[in-house]
Amino acid sequence: MKLLITGGGGFLGVRLARTLLQRGHLAGQTIDALVLIDIAPPPADLLADGRVQARIGPLLAQLDALREDAFDSVFHLALAVSGECEADFELGMRSNLDSTRALLDALRASAKVARVVFSSSVAVFGPDPDVPMPSRVADDTLPAPQTSYGMQKLICEHLISDYTRKGFIDGRAARLMTVTVRPGRPNGAVSSFFSSIIREPLAGMEAICPVDASVSHPVSSPARTVDGLIAVFEASREAIGGRMALNLPALNVTVAQMLAALKLVAGSAALDRVRFVRDERIAGIVANWPMGASSARAARLRLAPEAEFANIIRQYIADCTGLPNADQTLKGLSK
C-alpha cells in the first residue's frame, strides 16, 4: 500500500505516521511506502524509516506529482489553523479550501480510487439565531459555522461526500475534537490555550487562561484522535453509515475540571501557575463553539472518549518521559 499523509510534518501527522509505521499495515494491507507532505520536514526518526518519503512545501505546489503517484490511501490533515484563518481570510481559503479541492482533483485524476480520511473539526458547529446549538453537538446537528475555518472545513466535508458519491474517491470525513494536551509551543489556533494551561504548568511555567473556568469544551487526547482517524479509515462504508462527516469521540470537560485534574496529577504548585486573564477576542470565539459533543456513529466503530481528563494529562506526561528534553518539559511536575 502506498499511503499519503498531508500535514505529515505536523503534530498529529507525525503521531499518525509513527503509529502506522509501527503497525506496518492498514486495512489489512502492508504499508510499503509512506509519503509525508508538509511545509515543515518530519522528525529524524521518520526520515530514517526506509518506507518514508518527505516532500517539503505547500500542498498546492505538489499536485502534479500526486496525479502520477496513484496513492491507495490518504490522510488529509494539512490545514491552516482557526486563528490564522480568521485573521487572514485568503490564507484560509487557499490553505483549507483550494488545497483540499486540488488534492481531490489530483486523486480523481490518478489511476486508483484512493481511500481518503479528511480531518474536519468540531468548529463546523456554531450557534445561529435560527439554529440554537444543543449542549452536545451530535453527528446530525445542523452545522452553522461561526468562523471562516469552520466554514472551510464544512465545505470540504461536502466536497469529500460528493467526490465519494461520484466514485472519484472513497472518502470519509471525521470531525476532530480539540486535541489536547499538544506538546511544544502555542500555535495560532484559538483553542491553543486548552493545551497551554496544562503543558506550561507541567514545565514549571506560567500559563494564561483567556476564558472563564466555567467554559465547557469537547476534547480528545492525541492518541485517541489518531486511533479515531485509523478506525474511520479501516471501517467499511456500511459500518460508518452514510457519507456525511461523523464526530470523533469527545471528553466534554470544563476548564475548572481540566485544572482540577492538573492539581490531582501534578499538585497545587502546578495549578498555581495558571492565571485567568480574559481575552475578549478568544473568549468571543470560544463562546460560539460547542460546549460538548456526542459521537454515536464513532461509538458504532467501537471508538470511545477518555474516561477522565486526568488520564489525558498522564498520557502527555508518559509521552514526554524519555524524550531528550523531558527534564525541561516536565520540570514543574512535583509528584
Place this chain on the structure above:
Amino acid sequence: MKLLITGGGGFLGVRLARTLLQRGHLAGQTIDALVLIDIAPPPADLLADGRVQARIGPLLAQLDALREDAFDSVFHLALAVSGECEADFELGMRSNLDSTRALLDALRASAKVARVVFSSSVAVFGPDPDVPMPSRVADDTLPAPQTSYGMQKLICEHLISDYTRKGFIDGRAARLMTVTVRPGRPNGAVSSFFSSIIREPLAGMEAICPVDASVSHPVSSPARTVDGLIAVFEASREAIGGRMALNLPALNVTVAQMLAALKLVAGSAALDRVRFVRDERIAGIVANWPMGASSARAARLRLAPEAEFANIIRQYIADCTGLPNADQTLKGLSK
C-alpha cells in the same frame, strides 16, 4: 440604486427584472440602473428600458467590470441546472461554485457592501443512511445533498453566510422550490418534467411523465418565487433570523394532484396527453429529493405558498394569454 441580476436573461431573471422595473424601487430605494448578466440576451422589452444594461457572456469573464461597478444590490440567479451538473462535474463546479465565489470576491473588492440574494435550491436536501429525510424538509433540516448540483448550492450557501459574517457583503440565501409551470422548452434540469406535464398538454402536445403519479414534490409558481426573492432581499437581518439559508414557500403536491388540477383547468383531453414512461435515471434522482418542504422563516416574512395547484396552472395560462404565440402555447386548452 444600482442593481445586478446574474442569470438575468433566464426565465426567473427576466421575470424578476420585469417585476422590479415595474415597481421602480427596491428596499425603499429607486432603481436607477439594472445590469443583467447572462450567456443569453434578455428579451426586447427589457433591452428597451433605459435603466437596463445587458452584458452577454459567462459570469466568470465579467468580474473585472464587477469590481469597478460598486453595485448596491445583487440577485445571483445564474446557474447550471441539475441534470447538466450530474452529467458534467466540471461544468457544475465552474458554473455554480467557482462563479459564485468569484462574484463574491468581486463584490468584496468593490467600494460598497452589496446586499446579495442567492438562489439556492431545495436540492440541497437528500436522504443519507445516517440522515433520514423528514417528509417535509424544514429550514433547519440537515442538508445531505445527493447531487453535485445540490452540493454546489449548499457550499455557496455557506460561502454567502461567511462572507456576510465577515462584513464583505450583506448576503441572504433562499432555497427555491421547483418552479413550475415554466414556459418554453424542457431544459436540462431533472425537474423539468414537472413543467412539461402541464405545459405540453396545454399546448395540445403529448408529454411524458418519467416518474410515478405518487411522487410528491414541493413546487412554487414563478410569481410566488419572484415575490419570495424580493421579500428576502427587502427583509431586515433580524426579520430573516440568522445567516443560514431559508426555504421559500412550497406547495407540496403529488404528480397525481398536479394532473387532477390539469383536468380541472383544461379538461380530460389535456390530461389524456400525459403518458407515463418511467425513466430510471430521472426517477432515481427524484427519489432522493424531498417529498415536501416547510418554510417557517419565510412565513415570518409573510410569504405563503399557493393554496392549490390549479391556481398555478391558471397563472401560467394568464401569463401566456396575450403573448404573440399564445394561440400555440394554449391551443390544447379546451375550456
